[in-house]
Amino acid sequence: MSTIVLNRPAPKPFRLLRHSLELTKRSLIKTWRTPEALIDVTVQPGLFLIIFVYIFGGAVSGSTHSYLQFLMPGVLAQTIAMGAISIGVNLNNDIEKGIFDRFRSLPIPRSAPLIGAVLGDVVRYVLVTISTFAFAYAMGFRIGTDPLHALAGCLLAVVFGLCLSWAPVFVGMMVRTSGAVQGIGFLVVMPLTFASNVFVGVATLPGWMQGFVRNNPLSHLVQAMRGLFLGTPGYATHVWWTLGWCAALVAVFMPLALAAYRRKV
Amino acid sequence: MTNGNDLMVEATGLVKTFGTTRALQGVDIAIPRGTVHGVLGPNGAGKTTAVRILSTLLKPDAGHARIGGYDVVRNAERVRASIGLTGQYASVDEDLTGRQNLVLFGTLLDLGRRGARARAAELLAWFDLTEAADRPAKTYSGGMRRRLDLAASLVGRPDVIFLDEPTTGLDPAKREDMWGVVRSLVRDGSTVLLTTQYLEEAEALADEITVIDHGRVIANDTPQRLKRRVGGQTLEVRPSDEADLERTAKILTLVASGNQAKPDRPRPGVLAVPVSGDAAMAEAVARLTGEGIAVTELSLHLPSLDEVFFSLTSAKVSAQTAQEVSA
Numbered sequence: 093m094s095t096i097v098l099n100r101p102a103p104k105p106f107r108l109l110r111h112s113l114e115l116t117k118r119s120l121i122k123t124w125r126t127p128e129a130l131i132d133v134t135v136q137p138g139l140f141l142i143i144f145v146y147i148f149g150g151a152v153s154g155s156t157h158s159y160l161q162f163l164m165p166g167v168l169a170q171t172i173a174m175g176a177i178s179i180g181v182n183l184n185n186d187i188e189k190g191i192f193d194r195f196r197s198l199p200i201p202r203s204a205p206l207i208g209a210v211l212g213d214v215v216r217y218v219l220v221t222i223s224t225f226a227f228a229y230a231m232g233f234r235i236g237t238d239p240l241h242a243l244a245g246c247l248l249a250v251v252f253g254l255c256l257s258w259a260p261v262f263v264g265m266m267v268r269t270s271g272a273v274q275g276i277g278f279l280v281v282m283p284l285t286f287a288s289n290v291f292v293g294v295a296t297l298p299g300w301m302q303g304f305v306r307n308n309p310l311s312h313l314v315q316a317m318r319g320l321f322l323g324t325p326g327y328a329t330h331v332w333w334t335l336g337w338c339a340a341l342v343a344v345f346m347p348l349a350l351a352a353y354r355r356k357v
Numbered sequence: 358m359t360n361g362n363d364l365m366v367e368a369t370g371l372v373k374t375f376g377t378t379r380a381l382q383g384v385d386i387a388i389p390r391g392t393v394h395g396v397l398g399p400n401g402a403g404k405t406t407a408v409r410i411l412s413t414l415l416k417p418d419a420g421h422a423r424i425g426g427y428d429v430v431r432n433a434e435r436v437r438a439s440i441g442l443t444g445q446y447a448s449v450d451e452d453l454t455g456r457q458n459l460v461l462f463g464t465l466l467d468l469g470r471r472g473a474r475a476r477a478a479e480l481l482a483w484f485d486l487t488e489a490a491d492r493p494a495k496t497y498s499g500g501m502r503r504r505l506d507l508a509a510s511l512v513g514r515p516d517v518i519f520l521d522e523p524t525t526g527l528d529p530a531k532r533e534d535m536w537g538v539v540r541s542l543v544r545d546g547s548t549v550l551l552t553t554q555y556l557e558e559a560e561a562l563a564d565e566i567t568v569i570d571h572g573r574v575i576a577n578d579t580p581q582r583l584k585r586r587v588g589g590q591t592l593e594v595r596p597s598d599e600a601d602l603e604r605t606a607k608i609l610t611l612v613a614s615g616n617q618a619k620p621d622r623p624r625p626g627v628l629a630v631p632v633s634g635d636a637a638m639a640e641a642v643a644r645l646t647g648e649g650i651a652v653t654e655l656s657l658h659l660p661s662l663d664e665v666f667f668s669l670t671s672a673k674v675s676a677q678t679a680q681e682v683s684a
Contacts, residue, residue: 107467114464122452125493190448194509197412197447199437200465 111204112211115195119212122182132178133220137171138227144291145231152292157232164228165245165317166290169310171220172253173285177277179213180260184270187356203350210257217253221246236322245320248334252313255338258345265352289314309337365390365517365548366411370420373406373572380406382572383420388517388550388565393543395563395580396552397666403572404552405444408521411550412442424517438466441510444521448506451495455486455505458494459512466513473512480508484538500531507538518542520551524558536561556663568669576669584659592637593629594645595654602628605652608644612637627654 123129141163149159183206186192195205225233225246235242259280264273287301288310294302305311312333319327366388373381381403388394398404409415411422413433421428427435449458456477463473481490484504489497494505503523510518520539524532539549539562553559559566560580568576568583576583592612596605606628609620613630614637620628632638638657645652660668 111465114461118450118453118457118461121457122450125452189451190444190446191450193414194442194447194449194462195465196414197437197440197442198462198465199434204465 108201108204108207111200112207115205115208116211117208119209120215123212123215129178130216130219133171133175133216134223136174137167137220137224140167140170141224141227141231148291160228160231160233161236161322162318163291164224164233165321166288166314167228168221168224168249168317169252169288169314170285170290171224172217172249173256173281173310175216175220176213176253176256177260177274177281178216179209179257180262180264180273180277181270183209183261183264184267184273187265188270192353192356202354206261206349206353210254210261213257214250214254217250220253221249237320241320241323245317248316248320248331249313252309252334252338255341258342258349262345262349262352265349265356284308284310309334309341312337363390364388364423365425366394366422366550367424368407368411368420368422371407371410371417371422372419373403373410373415373417379572381410381417384569384572384574385577386411386550386567386574388548390548391543391546392564393539393549393551393562395559395566396550396569397554397556397559397566398552398569399554399670402569404569405446405521406572407569408442408444408519408550408552409446412440412447412519413437414442438513439516441513441515441518442521443507443510443519443523445525446521447510449494449502449509452493454491454493455497455501455508456481456490458505458509462509462512468512476512480511484508500527503527503531503535507535511542515547517548517550520549522552522554525554532558556661556666568666570670581659583665584661586665590632590634590637591629591658591660592632592641593623593627593654593656593658594641594652595627597651597653599626601650602626604648605645605650608641608648608650611644612641632657 141160144163144167145156145160149156149163153159153162183192186205186209192205196202260273260277263276264270267273267276287305288308289305290310294305294311297305312330315324316327316330316334318324319330364387366386368384368386371381371384371386372379384403384407386394386396386407396404396407406415410417411424411429413429413436416430421430423429424436425439427439429436449455450461453461459477459480460473463476464470466473468476478487481487484507486501486504486508489501494502497505507520507523523539524535527535536558539551543549549562551559551562563580565579566577566583567574576586578586592609594605594609596602606620609628609630612632613620614633620630623629635657638655642655
């Protein structure tokens with residue numbers, strides 16, 4: 093027989109991990125309950141691939157197949173960046189509905205609800221990766237490396253998504269309505285995905301824009317994935333740049349988000 | 358316990374300002390262990406701000422508060438381990454089922470997976486939610502939601518429970534149920550702080566009442582003494598024979614306080630006069646018996662809390678108006 097001892101504090105790091113994982117589970121249940129909220133990570137990549145490959149493929153690349161090979165990693169990166177916005181929207185809703193006040197009145201680490209939500213988003217990024225691959229393969233996309241490299245590319249995309257999430261989380265803590273989170277997210281993600289190497293080669297862009305595009309974190313991610321999926325040479329530096337951006341995003345936005353969360357009434 | 362007089366809630370001089378709104382302007386609240394304390398006040402009086410400070414959700418600009426001896430700012434984590442919070446803002450997750458919500462809070466309170474499940478089942482049964490336990494909370498009716506909210510705040514068997522307007526919007530029968538729950542919580546040794554706009558509710562539950570208006574405490578007493586403080590009592594008499602009404606009226610004018618020439622007639626056949634104390638009742642009985650008047654009704658009433666409340670808040674309003682006029 094074991095007796096339940098109430099409110100016995102466990103060692104700190106374990107508590108943060110355990111409580112965060114409990115709240116991750118909450119996110120997953122919510123995702124499971126509202127599958128319609130997954131449209132942006134399941135249907136959208138297919139839609140983008142079809143639209144861009146069949147409408148612009150011939151003009152941009154000469155053939156739809158070669159454009160598909162070029163575009164696929166880009167669409168994956170773009171959908172991940174767009175998909176990240178929804179976590180900010182969801183958290184903003186949580187605050188409005190009062191569930192976060194309940195969490196804040198519990199003896200749990202203050203960061204646990206945010207960390208839990210971010211970890212819960214991993215499912216969305218894995219889904220987006222799977223569905224992008226499925227659509228692309230159906231359209232004729234083939235990897236030019238081996239499965240291990242391709243898997244590494246997918247992993248990089250998911251990790252990038254998780255780190256990028258902290259930016260919309262911060263916005264979600266700062267603004268008043270979920271609609272505003274969506275609006276701001278879109279305003280940032282749109283130029284980020286189009287002023288990049290997602291759709292066209294950097295060399296075709298005007299010189300003044302190339303500087304931005306080359307340093308755009310999405311460009312690094314896309315170039316790294318092209319290397320890991322297709323064997324484009326010189327991708328290793330882009331992998332490191334991507335990981336560097338991941339670290340920078342977390343280092344900047346996680347403390348900002350946590351501070352905003354603490355201030356939030 | 359760290360304090361000798363066993364106060365579970367102890368707040369002194371709480372001040373909170375939002376922009377230019379002075380939500381609290383020096384509020385004191387003291388609640389002994391195992392009692393219900395009612396915080397009454399109109400909308401916007403500062404009730405919710407006070408609760409949010411006491412439950413560690415807000416930091417006061419000035420003043421101190423301790424729950425079970427722990428400071429709500431410096432020992433917030435310890436305070437959180439011993440409180441339960443129910444209000445419009447501290448809600449549950451609507452996408453999760455009732456059971457999933459309670460299990461989640463249980464695991465977050467470190468009851469362990471099995472302990473959390475057992476506690477959830479226990480609370481669901483107590484609040485008559487077992488049947489709805491596995492439906493998402495967003496499908497619950499208003500009354501069920503309130504019960505789930507309350508259950509969620511009781512998962513950790515808290516010593517101090519904050520109920521911020523727990524029955525607002527509930528029909529009278531559901532309100533009675535909720536009162537029953539509050540009474541049984543107190544029987545089990547919990548201390549309850551209850552905010553309400555319903556005087557009836559405060560009267561039914563509270564051992565002591567604090568009336569807040571415009572961020573200040575304007576009265577703090579037991580319901581009985583509050584009533585006594587504001588108005589005198591009323592003595593009501595119904596003579597058995599209507600022919601005795603005239604003689605009864607004469608007797609009542611003798612025992613009445615102040616100079617009232619004629620008793621009121623609140624209902625046909627009933628006479629009422631304001632009296633200053635319990636002794637008036639005995640005097641009236643003696644004089645009526647002396648005159649040989651038989652009565653079918655004889656009662657002494659305190660003013661209702663509603664009257665108390667209005668006289669407290671309107672006294673303040675008229676004082677303000679007077680100030681404004683003189684200024």
